[in-house]
Amino acid sequence: MAGVAIITEACITVKDRACVDVCPVQCIYEYNPSTNRLQSEQQAGSGVVENEHAPNDDAIAVFGDSILYVNLDECTSCTACYQPDVCPVGAIYSEEHVPDGTEAIKYNTADPNKGHDHTFFVAQSRAVFAD
Numbered sequence: 001m002a003g004v005a006i007i008t009e010a011c012i013t014v015k016d017r018a019c020v021d022v023c024p025v026q027c028i029y030e031y032n033p034s035t036n037r038l039q040s041e042q043q044a045g046s047g048v049v050e051n052e053h054a055p056n057d058d059a060i061a062v063f064g065d066s067i068l069y070v071n072l073d074e075c076t077s078c079t080a081c082y083q084p085d086v087c088p089v090g091a092i093y094s095e096e097h098v099p100d101g102t103e104a105i106k107y108n109t110a111d112p113n114k115g116h117d118h119t120f121f122v123a124q125s126r127a128v129f130a131d
Helices: 017-023 057-066 120-127
Strands: 005-007 028-032 037-041 049-053 068-070 092-096
Touching: 005 068, 017 057, 028 049, 028 057, 057 120
Parallel strands: none
Antiparallel strands: 005 092, 028 037, 028 068, 037 049
16 A cells, blocks of 8 residues: 655645646645645635645744645545656655665655755654644
8 A cells, every 4th residue: 555645855846736636635735834834725726615624833833834734644544745747846755755865766856855865854754733
């Protein structure tokens, strides 16, 4: 079975949102600092909120609204968002393929940040949702 989706550093300040459009359960969230809420939309850019959660203040302070977040409790491991043709910057991995900084070939070989240790983002994904 495929693992849950993890969004890594290539998403920072990009937030293309193509992943939001392919997500069948709307488990990909954006932080809204004006409301201090994590919100998912029915469709990227629609403005129609599907779900929202309170963030963990310490965890959300790391990246704030500069990155998208996957709620790992809601993710169904469908693999739609981390297909190579979805995220234009290669920021999304299945949990078991998150690059750990070694030179071994990982899922997304086109990732401009390959070689970096992205395992931090697994813990960050779990910590950011407070409720």
